[in-house]
Amino acid sequence: MTLNDIAIGSSCTVEKLNDDGEIRRRIMDMGITKGAEICVQKVAPLGDPIDITVRGYHLSLRRSDAQNIEVIPA
């Protein structure tokens, strides 16, 4: 299951990052690392990107990137 599959308002725990390249590094720097708890908060008006809370702050990222984040639903 990936972060993209998590419904709005639900939480999950990060298991692994699958993507390669620079955006993956940035995602980790922003605190999305193994074991981090994520709650999906909102979706932008046009369906993408999504707004999540991780490590106590709000972060927005695209669905295509969320697809590369493997999670375990809470």
Add this chain to the structure above:
Amino acid sequence: MAVTIALVGNPNSGKTTLFNQLTGNRQYVGNWPGVTVERKTGTLKNDHDVEVVDLPGIYSLTPYSNEEVVARDYLISREANVILDIVDASNLERNLYLTTQLMEFGIPVVVALNQMDIVHKRGYQIDSKELSERLGLPVVEISALQGDGIDELISAAKKAAASGQAPKPAPFSDDLEALIAHLENDLPASVDPRLKRFYAIKYLERDEKVIKELGKISDLENHVHAVEARFGDKADAVVANARYEYITGFINKVQKRKNSALSTTEKIDRVVLNRILALPIFVLVIIAIYWISISTVGKYATDCVNDGVFGDGWFLDPVAIVNPDAGAQAAYDADVDPYNVAQQAIAAYLEAAEEAGIDTTAIAANFLAEPGEEVLEAMGGDFEADPESEEAQAALDAFKAAAAKSGVIGEFMAVDADTTVETDYFVYYGAESEAAAQELADARNAEIESEGRAEAAEAVIYCFDGEVEAENDEGETETVTQGIQVAAPGEPSEYGIWVPGIPVIIGSALKSIGCVDWLYDLIMDGIIAGVGAVLGFVPQIMILFFLLAILESCGYMARVTFILDRIFRRFGLSGKTFIPMIVGTGCGVPGIMASRTIESESSRHLTVMTTTFMPCSAKLPIIALISTAVFGGVWWVGPLAYFMGIASIVISGIILKKTKPFLGETTPYIMELPEYRLPRFVDLLRSMWERAWAFIKKAGTIILLATIIVWFLSGYGIYEGKFMWVGEDLMDHSFLAYFGNSFAWLFAPLGFANWQAASSVITGLIAKENVIGTMAVVFGGGNSAWPLVFMQSLGVAAGSAALIHVAAFSFMTFQLLCAPCFAAIGAIKREMGGFNKWFWAALLWECGWAYAVALIIFQIGKLVITGAFGFWTVVAFALLALILFGLFRPAPKALAAKTK
């Protein structure tokens, strides 16, 4: 002791606010991640031996976008004696991630816990003593905004710098530590021993920049594989996990967070980011900003300045602010307006009578406020006008008898300054010519009706001397005096407290000291007309800056990128493109520089090329002029100009992204959404004033110089083979006219091929304020009604009075979209990396786009209004088709694959 302090921290953690507190500087601050894109240096307010360096905000020391390279390179250079790590206390966990990396440079680190006020407001607890013990670093609580804790911070930083003690790096798990220690031994000998751990970790993360700088390590792959085999994840992920594990190991002991109800930010976001409301709210915010600054409050303020301070003068009258229809100004206008009409009517009627062979000298001398020098000479040196005198009345009776018999009709046109409605007057005297005048007026009205301009023009009859029955605004019939019966109004000071305008004061001062004529003209018709026309827009610009300051500091900007990302991604950009656009409405130079936060190079180039399509504050006077003088202050011209800028960026983006140089990966988008902050009023005022002051200074330097040059070039010229002063009457023979005419033909298809408009395009390159400044000089030469002259010249250039509006709109469009001023062109050059093909492509695209859009607007407008179809109409449709093709053609395969 000379000390250098480096300010490092996450984006939007308040570094620049702290920098301003420490140094007393006024650097640009905002509430979105990535305000600072350059390194800035200053010294402490009260200790100039201490240098402070403000670095761009970074999340990590793995350089990801250009600004982060700046920060990392500076730290590696080891110029700093102490690192001041600004930590956003309301976002502690993620901010400490960078702290763990800063601890690896061997430079003393002091942690500044900023934004404690937000923490307290949310009811959180942070134990800074515990944090200090856990990190092994001094921690100081501060509020950069309020200026709390700054002295303690400075002394802690000085103490740390003096000790020079390197921090103990954040410990990882024993297994990872052993592997890192192993790798440290294999590093190239050139590595500074204090940076061994830093470089070992960078090698482990396969940091390309480091590998390129220091060279490859032969068995690096063995080290990396050892780590990946042990932890079952990629090596860089192992390191990132280890850092966050270290932080989560103590974070709950340091901070107590309450799982409280929704925070204020979340409550606001429920509405502002609501799926249905978000886009309409965004559109409303944009309309509100530009509508308020151009059409409403801003227009009122600018009108006051233009008509008052830079006009004849103004009334000190509190009543008018509450009710513009009452008070001294209204009372004065009620007397002045009919008098002005009457004066024009008398002059027009006298002119017609003179042509019919009737002597008008005595009438003109006695009944016109400004009879002209010829008339006064004819009356003799000691003549004094007195309409009540017997001679005057006798002359009037004789004149009226002769005029009534001849049946002459005078004709003139007047334009209402507020509504821009044109009125054609037919001046008659006597019953027979009344009928003839009525016939002429009816014919003119039918003509206006057939042109579809009934809203904008009308024809009426007017009596040279008489009392006529007329309907007033309420529909009641009342007796109105017309022509020479209208009494002259008194001095303005009889109506209220009157303050004369700057031109009046300076003009009379110059006359009283006996200033030579040419200098008087230069000052009055050149400098005051040109610079005054620009300065007159200061109120509108101040209101725009004030509203932009609110927008930038409240936290909405980051939300806009979230709302718009999906749209911008369609052409390979990210929502972050919007930030340079909004910053660019203040000034194009920081707007272009703000593009540095965009990660992908081709997207950054695209953003630099198109950012200046947004009208900057210097272009605001052009919008304001067209919207008020030509379109009578309708509300939509201002916002439309800005949406046209947005549309130009979006359409250019879509078209260009499908061309070869811009094919490339989609720009990534990952963005922190900061807390909303209520901006402090004093900060808003300061931000507004600083930018407005820069505008005023520019008016006093560059614009002043350009205005003087324009005045000389438009005042002197060659007429009948002689170099001479050509003045207003022969201005078409001035040097500026020759210069403008040499390329004015270029603008014929756009509807404004006259030398005045053409030369304003060129002076606009020096600074966009010059567009208005130049036109005020060449059209007005000291006359504050110059916008009307400008409109009439557009009617001539466009070929018909019915085309004035569409030609004016085309003129505005071209001026807004074409190449920006030299300062912004310089910024484009810097961001493109020199005078290379990117730079020239940017200029060419901007000018070409402006020309195409203005041409389409004018030609299609002309087709709709007059039905004229010609060669250029075909060109307009061809260009439109070309744009639509570029917009809708499928993307080349290479791009389609990459952006999937």
